[in-house]
Amino acid sequence: MVSNKFYAVVAGIGPGTGRSVALKFAEHYPVVLLARKPESYQDVVAQIKKAGGKALGVSTDATDESALASAFESVKKDVEFENLQLVAAIYNVRPGSRSSRKPFLELTLEDLDTSLQGNLRGLFTFAQSVVPQLLKSVESSPYPPTFILTGATASIRGSINWSVIAAGKSAGRIMLQSLAKEFGPKGIHVAHAIIDGGIDVPDEEHSANNDATPDGKISPFGIAESYWALHTQHKSAFTFEIDLRPFNEKF
């Protein structure tokens, strides 16, 4: 039974976490999927619709202020979303980071800026767009309106070769902590997830209902379940931070 009053938005759709989170929230709400390229969301939008849900993919740079504004304009004009209120926003943007895993002296300011753009400036822009919408839903939302940030081990630890990624990730986490303290008392649930391990990218044989995730990889379906559990927490028992890791991950 998909809501006809409320919707969720997921920024950052790839084959892993973003996709699974969209699928999970689509069991309950119409979902807007934001990604740079249509090919990132097309099949998951189709999959949601096929299962009886509602989904709207929008090509945008979620880290760019005016592009994001345009994206939400187009959501407001969509016949299925125009009257819906936002009750859940997930920021899951992953800047192309592999190339910036380098010794410090080989990095450039551009590497740092790339990490900051996706991990922090984009988060800032996205939060400024969605928080006012979430505030409007506090009274009517079935669960406390929720803002979730996908973090990583680098959000709490700087390791060799991870300097610019960890800088961006940790900055996002601490900025989010400020938001949790500011907007919690106003009724918004702000939460951070430390994803501590590699994500498994499921294929046809590996769905939410089976157990094919190889040891040492995190099932994105598992992440999605925990995000939903965060969203449905009672307002007297908000979690700010969870860690998520495979049973056999060292920590």
Place this chain on the structure above:
Amino acid sequence: MVSNKFYAVVAGIGPGTGRSVALKFAEHYPVVLLARKPESYQDVVAQIKKAGGKALGVSTDATDESALASAFESVKKDVEFENLQLVAAIYNVRPGSRSSRKPFLELTLEDLDTSLQGNLRGLFTFAQSVVPQLLKSVESSPYPPTFILTGATASIRGSINWSVIAAGKSAGRIMLQSLAKEFGPKGIHVAHAIIDGGIDVPDEEHSANNDATPDGKISPFGIAESYWALHTQHKSAFTFEIDLRPFNEKF
């Protein structure tokens, strides 16, 4: 539909968290409730049975090695529990701590020992009893066998007047972290909850289905929901630690 193969145990039943956790897990499993005095569990056992569940209250000192062994002996002899396997164990014992919130120089070794007995030695004893049982259930359990410890703000921070309580709580948390690292790879989900705020003790007007929890207090039903969410996490996405606090709690 209550399981006829598996059971859960909750050590430490009071009017708050322990009671609510027992009620929640009793929706799925027969539940053993351990408390020093029958009056602590009698009415919740009755409430579970009335709702169609199975519950067994045992008067014991869960922090005492032989008392705890006897308690599990009596579980094994109970006609409804004798063939069940343990899949969830929650340690929720609260040593009578209010009296040990004192300036450091007014405390005695006895105050320290009281905190250690309930928060650490009891946890150790309980864990040594239940972990072998949980290990036996890894293959058959519907969800990864789970061990949850109820912690508090004092588990991560020592404040004025809280020295002996914080010592016991923090020691329990770190011991649990060792267990998470040792038994996670063997399939047991070990988790710690930082309860950051006062617990509301619900009365008749205030059940799991309404919203009567006063601002600034944590609904024990909210805690119970999060414990259940921890228990049902996929083995590729275990959370070791969550914090739980009212939306308007400062942190």
Place this chain on the structure above:
Amino acid sequence: MVSNKFYAVVAGIGPGTGRSVALKFAEHYPVVLLARKPESYQDVVAQIKKAGGKALGVSTDATDESALASAFESVKKDVEFENLQLVAAIYNVRPGSRSSRKPFLELTLEDLDTSLQGNLRGLFTFAQSVVPQLLKSVESSPYPPTFILTGATASIRGSINWSVIAAGKSAGRIMLQSLAKEFGPKGIHVAHAIIDGGIDVPDEEHSANNDATPDGKISPFGIAESYWALHTQHKSAFTFEIDLRPFNEKF
């Protein structure tokens, strides 16, 4: 006895920490003082020279790559510094942050960028300039070459109204942790100081030798002593992080 082989550099000179750190290190090394405006360093340069030390003030934007390169060029051309090797670098730049202590929805991307420029991009640029110099001094330096970052409470915690400052500060801290792990094994001591409290700005009546700091304020001379203690630590006993707060500060 001021060294005639080695020098130190302090980026960010104001009436508090930067000035005191420069004075302390000038007891042992010639010191380069970097600040945007000459009036920030002129009197402390004079004070160092009067006391028999060597000091060179350079007007530069330490957060700007080419400005910083020019600044180090002018150091290399200075007759007193041209043959000296760098053995200590302190990054103490404080972006004009008071104006960005605002509710989140009143902030702009420009506020975020201002914090990032001073707290992170500048740190990155400065570190890329000084780390190669410090590496060259590993064998000859009397103490392990040292890089110190002045942090704050906001480096480890996001509070209401501190979102953009905390983002920049925490990012700097974690980037520094990466550097500590990468360059420690190469012989450089990388350290972070969490300054937890307001800094007292000393006047004539309040020097390093008396005790006039008002309760609740940190003496910058105290900070300078701890930075020197960090610099002189044995290479087998490096501290990555210290906190510094007044005796009566709550934490």
Place this chain on the structure above:
Amino acid sequence: MVSNKFYAVVAGIGPGTGRSVALKFAEHYPVVLLARKPESYQDVVAQIKKAGGKALGVSTDATDESALASAFESVKKDVEFENLQLVAAIYNVRPGSRSSRKPFLELTLEDLDTSLQGNLRGLFTFAQSVVPQLLKSVESSPYPPTFILTGATASIRGSINWSVIAAGKSAGRIMLQSLAKEFGPKGIHVAHAIIDGGIDVPDEEHSANNDATPDGKISPFGIAESYWALHTQHKSAFTFEIDLRPFNEKF
């Protein structure tokens, strides 16, 4: 120039940290050395005296309330110490812990109690003995009276096979944090050192003045220098916690 008004006490003397700390503080103060067996302190007492310092070794169980009381009685009766005031107390007791590094299910309550006795109950007892003495010295002490606890990686992290050691160590750390918050405003500097690495035990060829410490081991002289730096911090700039590790230690 050894003080004739003030003294220091070090509880727990072995070939590593305790010995080096006693030697360092003996450069400034008469030092009381507490150890179970005379052979633990005899040669260091002789070494201090030979260097012109004052030292008093007392055989006692520093974790036992009445034994510790007797030990301080004998200090008060010693002709060289009878009129001195305590200004520094270091708790450096290491319970025989190697035998309790075991898989959790092989441990006994006795293993836990051994860890708690040395790491926590002893700390509690020692703190209750020395804090009142330190309070009396606040006005007269040349530096803020100081209480330092030697901690370890296990003080902040529970690892496999370290459950009972980490429980004791982390409990000590958090208890100390309570003391720092309670007694800081009263003028006592309470500090915790996380020793992250193995300690080198120096021999004749390896003194405070050379650099023979093998890579990957911590020189106890380096620890002693940092403890002295903590003791001499200005009261406006107290450090609660430092970490100490070899330059090439992974962290």
